[in-house]
Amino acid sequence: MSTRALLELQNLSTHYVSAKGRRVVRAVEDVSLRVAAGETLGIVGESGSGKSTLALSILRLLPPAARIPSGRMLFEGEDLLQKSDAEMRRVRGKRIAMILQDPMASLNPLFTIGDQVAEPIRVHEGATRASAWARARDLLKAVRIPSPQARLSQHPHEMSGGMRQRIVGAIGISCEPRLLIADEPTTSLDLTIQAQYLNLLRELQRAHGLALIFITHNLGIVAKMCDQLAVMYAGRVVEQGPVRQIFKAPAHPYTRALLSSIPRMSDGRQRLTAIDGQPPDLSALPPGCAFAPRCPSAFDACRAAEPPEIAGVANSRVRCWLAAPDAGRGKAGNGAL
Amino acid sequence: MARYITRRVAYSFLSLFLLSLTIFLFVRVTGDPTTLLVEPGASQADIDAMRERFGLDRSLWVQYASFVRSLVHGDFGQSFYYRTPVLELYLSRLPNSLLLALAAMAFSLLIGVPSGILAAVRVGRFWDRAGKVFSLLGLSLPSFWVGLVLILFFSVYLEWLPSSGSGTALHLLMPAFALGWYFAAAHMRLTRSSMLEVLGSDYIKLARLKGLPESLVIAKHAFKNALIPVLTLAGINLVIMINVAVVVETVFAWPGIGRLLYEGITFRDFPVVQAVVLLGGAMIVIVNLLIDILYAVIDPRIRLEA
Ligand SMILES: Nc1ncnc2c1ncn2[C@@H]1O[C@H](COP(=O)(O)OP(=O)(O)OP(=O)(O)O)[C@@H](O)[C@H]1O
Ligand code: SF4
Ligand SMILES: [Mg+2]
Numbered sequence: 120m121s122t123r124a125l126l127e128l129q130n131l132s133t134h135y136v137s138a139k140g141r142r143v144v145r146a147v148e149d150v151s152l153r154v155a156a157g158e159t160l161g162i163v164g165e166s167g168s169g170k171s172t173l174a175l176s177i178l179r180l181l182p183p184a185a186r187i188p189s190g191r192m193l194f195e196g197e198d199l200l201q202k203s204d205a206e207m208r209r210v211r212g213k214r215i216a217m218i219l220q221d222p223m224a225s226l227n228p229l230f231t232i233g234d235q236v237a238e239p240i241r242v243h244e245g246a247t248r249a250s251a252w253a254r255a256r257d258l259l260k261a262v263r264i265p266s267p268q269a270r271l272s273q274h275p276h277e278m279s280g281g282m283r284q285r286i287v288g289a290i291g292i293s294c295e296p297r298l299l300i301a302d303e304p305t306t307s308l309d310l311t312i313q314a315q316y317l318n319l320l321r322e323l324q325r326a327h328g329l330a331l332i333f334i335t336h337n338l339g340i341v342a343k344m345c346d347q348l349a350v351m352y353a354g355r356v357v358e359q360g361p362v363r364q365i366f367k368a369p370a371h372p373y374t375r376a377l378l379s380s381i382p383r384m385s386d387g388r389q390r391l392t393a394i395d396g397q398p399p400d401l402s403a404l405p406p407g408c409a410f411a412p413r414c415p416s417a418f419d420a421c422r423a424a425e426p427p428e429i430a431g432v433a434n435s436r437v438r439c440w441l442a443a444p445d446a447g448r449g450k451a452g453n454g455a456l
Numbered sequence: 457m458a459r460y461i462t463r464r465v466a467y468s469f470l471s472l473f474l475l476s477l478t479i480f481l482f483v484r485v486t487g488d489p490t491t492l493l494v495e496p497g498a499s500q501a502d503i504d505a506m507r508e509r510f511g512l513d514r515s516l517w518v519q520y521a522s523f524v525r526s527l528v529h530g531d532f533g534q535s536f537y538y539r540t541p542v543l544e545l546y547l548s549r550l551p552n553s554l555l556l557a558l559a560a561m562a563f564s565l566l567i568g569v570p571s572g573i574l575a576a577v578r579v580g581r582f583w584d585r586a587g588k589v590f591s592l593l594g595l596s597l598p599s600f601w602v603g604l605v606l607i608l609f610f611s612v613y614l615e616w617l618p619s620s621g622s623g624t625a626l627h628l629l630m631p632a633f634a635l636g637w638y639f640a641a642a643h644m645r646l647t648r649s650s651m652l653e654v655l656g657s658d659y660i661k662l663a664r665l666k667g668l669p670e671s672l673v674i675a676k677h678a679f680k681n682a683l684i685p686v687l688t689l690a691g692i693n694l695v696i697m698i699n700v701a702v703v704v705e706t707v708f709a710w711p712g713i714g715r716l717l718y719e720g721i722t723f724r725d726f727p728v729v730q731a732v733v734l735l736g737g738a739m740i741v742i743v744n745l746l747i748d749i750l751y752a753v754i755d756p757r758i759r760l761e762a
Pocket of ligand 1 (some may be wrong): 144170171172173182184220
């Protein structure tokens, strides 16, 4: 943690509150994370663990039902939660960009590619149409779209899926943001196209020195792409730290289960479903550790109180009673995976 | 695809055939037209002569067969009352109906689209709830009632607008409002739901992620997309408006085909009633057919199911 954080989340919570306020879905709970400039943070977790909610919280583009009851989101030293809507608009697309989970559906069918790629440049930099379109053409070239000039005046339906995905990438970097958040495409694109896309993201990141938050189900991709890793379970970050450290010595039983399921995901496409049991209902979490019902190492303390974040080696942190200096040490042996 | 279209066309002909049979029998249930057409106190011989002239003395099936035979040649027969070809009558009234329908359409879109967008953008809040009340009223208050209230207020009480007739733009206002009222509510509801769907789409999310001002997100990215289904519906509704204005045209004495139908029914002018109903039915069947084919071209799944 020597580098100054570009983005620092402090105890961030995001809840979805039902119309009458009866049901509260704790989609993100007490999350603290740091992303340094130029660094890649991977976020993994099974479906519904709150990854997309976390990403949209950072951009403050949550659905109307969402609330952020507590926390701070420091970006380049400024708390994004304190910003006005107008100030947030100047952050979105300009300083923090995001690529949505489904890049195929992210382009407006009725407008040309040129229009859509040039749009953030025109809005944020007040560029003229001509210069914004010239920049758009360069961006298409940068994301390896063949004959970019001709593509500018085409519509999304005239492009292949892989091309659309790269165009959405081009929109993401159009205003040279400091941070790019990429929610992993869930639409099953061709694996080679997928690999090309990931390489492209990496290249863009290096070329522009931008920080990347990469959300994925796939630990294989994390190993290839990321410096830091945060594992989410039931809205909480249960383990975080340098990728190498976590792969070498996972401290949380959930992380261990994830890692042991990697060989079964050899085709790179399978989801993190290899763990027995159901994910918990985020509106009715059990007391204590949310993972306890599925945890092979659970013991009494786990059901009594929620584990705090405990610092481990090499700047890693883990939310598990097993890591507590005293509690549960003696039991850890029983629960080895 | 060709098979699908052939089948749809065959169904369309079948429904028009059934419609022709139904309306043919239906008008004949209403009574004998000759009693309304002869001079008061005419002799039975006069009546019989007239029945023979109109071919009403023949058996029903012979009458129907000759009706269909003429239809095939594009001949709708002679009006009993006006003694002129029905098609000429119809075509002379059609422009008025079209004018009324266009005015009603303009009104319904002018009211329906902005209020639908407002309701979607402010979903669950005041304007959305106000819009719900409005659309409920629009869909449930009958047009003759709206027409009568309009006449009472603007013609009788304020004396601003002529209560009936045609010729000036002022004559058009109230019937267009009365006819468009229901459609304004329908267009509002569709605009609202279409807008809500668009607002939940990923490309709107991306537009916001780009940092565009909300006004641009709505006016540029959402509006155009939300309008597509509304305009499709409006196209169908225009055809429907031309053909369902009977009550409004009668209340306001507007000389369109609705009023022609009303007159045809009052005078038991069978050929007129048959022509107006059949031509209206044909228009609606054709529009539906075109839309089905269009959707089948756009969405291959429909073709496969068929
Ligand atoms: N608009 C919403 N209203 C209520 N609950 C929601 C809403 N959006 C998401 N949730 C809930 O919040 C939780 C987290 O959802 P989120 O989409 O952030 O998960 P995710 O980790 O991105 O999942 P995936 O890997 O499938 O994309 C889920 O339980 C989901 O049901
Ligand atoms: S706190 Fe207990 S239940 Fe939770 S992960 Fe650790 S050992 Fe398992
Ligand atoms: Mg997600």
